[in-house]
Amino acid sequence: MKSWLLAALLVGGSALAAEPVKFGDALNQKFQHPRCLQCHQFSSARHQGRAYNSHTARFLCDRCHSDNITGLPRGEWIAPAEKMDWTGLDARETCLLIKRNLPSGDSAEKMREHLLFDVRVRWALESGMTPGGRFPTVPGGYTEFARQAREWVAGGMRCE
Numbered sequence: 001m002k003s004w005l006l007a008a009l010l011v012g013g014s015a016l017a018a019e020p021v022k023f024g025d026a027l028n029q030k031f032q033h034p035r036c037l038q039c040h041q042f043s044s045a046r047h048q049g050r051a052y053n054s055h056t057a058r059f060l061c062d063r064c065h066s067d068n069i070t071g072l073p074r075g076e077w078i079a080p081a082e083k084m085d086w087t088g089l090d091a092r093e094t095c096l097l098i099k100r101n102l103p104s105g106d107s108a109e110k111m112r113e114h115l116l117f118d119v120r121v122r123w124a125l126e127s128g129m130t131p132g133g134r135f136p137t138v139p140g141g142y143t144e145f146a147r148q149a150r151e152w153v154a155g156g157m158r159c160e
């Protein structure tokens, strides 16, 4: 490429020379949304998750969060283990936590699969329906989240 053209591109299109995408650029804000957080802190005593307040007398989750309410296949409405609670963590810590807890295998592929295709993630982005009514979904919906997730994974899943 002619050097004057390259210079023009660099000056004119700073987006072209952008820094690699970090978790804190956009994704972390999505993770902090109550639709993600309420389920991820469900089993946390320290953060008064629902297992310790509204859900103290709980049975099988599907009895109330039935498939026709959630739109999820039966058995999929479940809360993660307490170690998957990112309440109060900053972007870098949340990023390290979710990378640490990935199932073994190709980590970029596992992360991409989860963020783009997990039915619970999808519920938080597009449904928000509970037995107590519909709660607000994550702003930007699936399209924006999927784009940000792809960019972050493609950039090497940087935490900082």
Ligand code: HEC
Binding pocket: 034, 035, 036, 038, 039, 040, 042, 050, 054, 055, 058, 059, 060, 061, 062, 063, 064, 065, 077, 078, 079, 130, 131, 132, 133, 135
């Ligand atoms: C007896 C009925 C009932 C059962 C059983 C039940 N839930 Fe709920 N759940 C509700 C109701 C009603 C709400 C809405 C009110 C609220 O937010 O607490 C709710 C809300 C929630 C929320 C908050 C959703 C949000 O995005 O704010 C989560 C997370 C949740 N339930 C998880 C579970 C899990 C996990 C189980 C099984 C371990 C379960 N629930 C079992 C009735 C139930």
Ligand code: HEC
Binding pocket: 030, 031, 035, 036, 037, 039, 040, 077, 078, 079, 080, 081, 084, 097, 098, 099, 100, 101, 102, 103, 114, 120, 121, 122, 123, 124, 125, 138
């Ligand atoms: C109904 C509860 C529920 C909701 C809502 C929910 N999750 Fe999860 N999440 C889970 C469960 C259960 C797991 C562990 C399941 C597994 O390992 O396959 C999990 C695992 C994860 C993981 C770990 C993946 C890994 O392997 O490290 C990430 C990242 C994640 N969720 C992100 C989110 C985001 C972002 C949202 C909101 C857009 C969200 N979750 C909404 C229940 C939920």
